[in-house]
Amino acid sequence: MSTAATAPAPSTDVLPVRKVPLDRPFVWLRLGWRDFTRTPWASLLHGLVIAAGGAVILAAGFEHWYLLPGAFSGFVLVGPILATGLYEQSRLLSRGKRPTFADAMHAWRRGTRPLVWLGLLLAVAGTLWVLVSAGLFALFVKTPIEDARGFLRYVVRAQGDFVFVMWLAAGGLGAALVFAATAVSPPLLLGRIVTLRSAILTSVRAVGENPLALALWATLIMLATAVSIATAMVGFIVTVPVLGHATWHAYRDLVDTSAVPLRY
Numbered sequence: 001m002s003t004a005a006t007a008p009a010p011s012t013d014v015l016p017v018r019k020v021p022l023d024r025p026f027v028w029l030r031l032g033w034r035d036f037t038r039t040p041w042a043s044l045l046h047g048l049v050i051a052a053g054g055a056v057i058l059a060a061g062f063e064h065w066y067l068l069p070g071a072f073s074g075f076v077l078v079g080p081i082l083a084t085g086l087y088e089q090s091r092l093l094s095r096g097k098r099p100t101f102a103d104a105m106h107a108w109r110r111g112t113r114p115l116v117w118l119g120l121l122l123a124v125a126g127t128l129w130v131l132v133s134a135g136l137f138a139l140f141v142k143t144p145i146e147d148a149r150g151f152l153r154y155v156v157r158a159q160g161d162f163v164f165v166m167w168l169a170a171g172g173l174g175a176a177l178v179f180a181a182t183a184v185s186p187p188l189l190l191g192r193i194v195t196l197r198s199a200i201l202t203s204v205r206a207v208g209e210n211p212l213a214l215a216l217w218a219t220l221i222m223l224a225t226a227v228s229i230a231t232a233m234v235g236f237i238v239t240v241p242v243l244g245h246a247t248w249h250a251y252r253d254l255v256d257t258s259a260v261p262l263r264y
Contacts, residue, residue: 013198015188016256017206024253025217025246032090032246036238039089042101043241046086050079050240054233076225077126077175079240080182081119084108086244087187087251094252107190112263114196115189122178129174136167179218180207184251191251192260206254217250 036043085104092099184206185199194202207214224243228235 013201014205015202017209017254019209020213020253022212024213028246028250031249032242035090035093035245036241039099042104047237047240051233051236077178078122080186081122083244087190087248090245090248091191117196180204183207184254187248187251192257193263
């Protein structure tokens with residue numbers, strides 16, 4: 001963990017956060033891989049579930065192409081909450097315990113009310129983005145597109161198209177806001193007794209205090225997601241658990257929770 005000084009929180013709603021070196025995300029990935037190898041079966045099951053969900057979206061996209069761009073990006077938006085069981089595994093490993101699949105399931109059943117609300121907010125955000133995205137393409141794209149392959153051809157050929165640029169800008173802004181709000185808030189809500197407001201504000205502050213390191217972390221997540229999609233979702237089987245475990249270590253590095261009670 002970084003030995004950098006803890007930055008004072010501006011209000012009682014925001015927990016103190018630490019500044020970390022620029023290359024710290026690579027350490028989180030290494031620790032995430034370590035946790036993955038220590039709990040392989042439960043971790044792989046998380047990845048399989050996410051990969052299956054992505055495959056279902058891809059299959060639906062071949063029939064309803066206009067839902068494909070929003071559905072994929074909305075699917076990614078809810079990713080942080082889908083890794084709840086992985087956070088629990090890393091939490092137990094950090095305490096010297098041997099987590100099981102039952103422990104991962106218990107984390108979902110135990111799901112605190114703020115964590116449930118965060119999941120609902122992300123689901124709503126993802127659904128709204130699917131609708132907005134589908135509306136943009138249905139109303140403004142004049143290029144004939146009949147299926148997912150046609151959409152992919154449009155993406156490759158029409159980067160200068162105003163609607164495509166607007167869609168990318170809106171999606172990028174939304175993704176950045178969600179990333180700032182969820183960079184550390186899900187594992188924080190799982191591990192400590194804090195309010196949803198406090199968790200989100202702390203997450204935003206952690207990103208604000210470490211813009212370069214967290215930008216690198218976001219880039220690594222996007223690259224892993226792109227590779228996973230490019231492999232017809234198969235890559236998610238490994239990338240999801242590694243990133244989920246790594247996110248727990250990012251939270252432990254970035255947030256000083258010494259004054260906040262544990263959630264058992």
